[in-house]
Amino acid sequence: MAEAGELFAWLSKEIEELKDRQAIDLQTIAEQLGYTKIDEGLFRSFLNKPYVILPRKENEWYLIIPRFIDLQIGWLYQQTPSYNIFIVNRYIDWIYPLPPEIKKQLGFKEPPFKPVIEEDFLICKPEETDLVWNRYKKYLVRREAPGKIRIKRTQKFWLIDELIKDGILPFKPREVDKEDILNRYPNFELRDYQREAWEYFCKFGNIGVYWPPGTGKRYFAMYVMTRLKGKKLVVVPTRTLVEEWERGIRTLTPLNQDEYDVICYPSALKPKYKSQSYTLVVFDEHQHLPANTYARLALLNTKYRIGTTATPYREDGRVDLIFSLTGFPLGLSWEKFLKMKVITKPYVEVIIVDNLSGKFRVLDELMKTEVRGKTMIFSDSITYGKRISNKYGIPFVYGETRKRLDVIRKNPVTVVSRVGDEGIDITDLNTIIEFSFLYGSRRQQAQRTGRLLHSRFKGKHYILMTKEEFQKYKKRLYSLYEKGFQVRITRKD
Secondary structure, three states, X not given: OOOHHHHHHHHHHHHHHHHHHOOOOHHHHHHHHOOOOOOHHHHHHHHHOOOEEEEEEXXXXXXXXXXXXXXXXXXXXXXXXXXXXXXXXXXXXXXXXXXXXHHHHHOOOOOOOOOEEXXXXXXXXXXXXXXXXXXXXXXXXXXXXXXXXXXXXXXXHHHHHHHHHOXXXXXXXXXXXXXXXXXXXXXXXXXXXXXXXHHHHHHHOEEEEEOOOOOOHHHHXXXXXXXXXXXXXXXXXXXXHHHHHHHHHHHHOOOOHHHEEEEEHHHHHOHHHHOOEEEEEEEEOHHHOOOOOOHHHHHOEEEEEEEEOOOOOOOOOOHHHHHHOOOEEEEOOHHHHHHOOOOOOOEEEEEEEOOHHHHHHHHHXXXXXXXXXXXXXXXXXXXXXXXXXXXHOOOEEOOOOOOHHHHHHHOOEEEEOHHHOOOOOOOOEEEEEEEEOOOOOHHHHHHHHHHHHOOOOOOEEEXXXXXXXXXXXXXXXXXXXXXXXXXXXXXXX
16 A cells, blocks of 8 residues: 555556546446446546545545545545545644645645744734734633734634634744753664654644554653653553553653653642642543643643544544643554554454354364464453453453453463453454454454454454444444455354
8 A cells, every 4th residue: 555645646647547548448347247337437537536524523524435445534434345435634634644635635724823822822913913812812801912812711722723723833843952952862772763853852842643543642642751851751542551651651761750650630620630730641541631721721720731542533522622631632543553563463363253252162263273472352341351351261351350460471371351452552463363352443453453453473363253242343443444454254153
């Protein structure tokens, strides 16, 4: 799969060559399909523009592309035997640029003004003051001076969100103060793209990092933590990731224990953390931030900020808030990392069975034939997880488990609940068997398969579904298709 822009260029060239050499006999095709006539002019119009764009809602569109065009843009919403239907929003272009032709069709235009937020003020060009005031006045108090407008204290966050929706990144680049940088380094070397990310961070001070699983987002953040003075706070979604971060910081960096805190999102709401000042706050898996409860964490008192996620999407549609709550986006397409051989595509197979008994029968077969080396069996259901654990004499890691990562690392095979979905770095992982899951969650599917991208092996991922589950929840697989992963579908009677 090539980059989007390259593919459009290739497709245009192929179409022109096709027209020149008259390689397709349209009437023959019509006869084969059982039609009496194909309108050649309309067919060639299709070749000129083999996609359809339809509005979905504000700042979002459906992009419908034939499946024979190997192109992944945006979030795969639905797939038919002939077409891929993507959801495209204007924020995708901030992570990895969309083809110019698509942006033109979507009507992307440069905003008429680009104000930025500095503390409690909205700053713009003096001659734009009235325009900016009229556009955002419900969030504003008064004009303090030409180009300087005071923001209502309670409306600052919502103003940021409104600016994001207008296609404006309202964050003022805050170059990292050289006085804040230490001549201190972690026990690992940065890759080229991570060094570029460090330069990007030093320029902007507040960034969101949107790389695939297994590409070193956590390593990059630990590098930044090591290089900066002062207190750092890391906020993560699960206790499992608390363990993962603390282990990484302890073994890979010279940071003293009093220099940092690693806590879960709910804990960050406590007065103890809300009242502190930090040099840096890292929001790991920051797609969780837009939740009603956690959005307030964006107001933590910090000089610099990093958000990291491989899945900048939300089922509730609050994608804009993922960007509103962090900073300047930094991303590379998954294809770039595949080309650099930083990650490899795992083997993914969906095995469809009649019922729950069929799932347990196939699991038994896989345990006998496919479990070679480190294996994780995912079970959202605590009941099924305990049953699998008891049947095979293997540990079950779930909410009540202590030292979760130690259990996973010390045992060749473990059953894991959704506490292992995100961020776990198991470099010798060979196999994932997904027994039960969170309905149609595309984000969960991408995260679980993403565990294999952390491994040094080209792993295998088996997803067990009943016929009913496949009919209801196959949309979770779209997160894999949109990244260009090949998914094999098999049926076991």
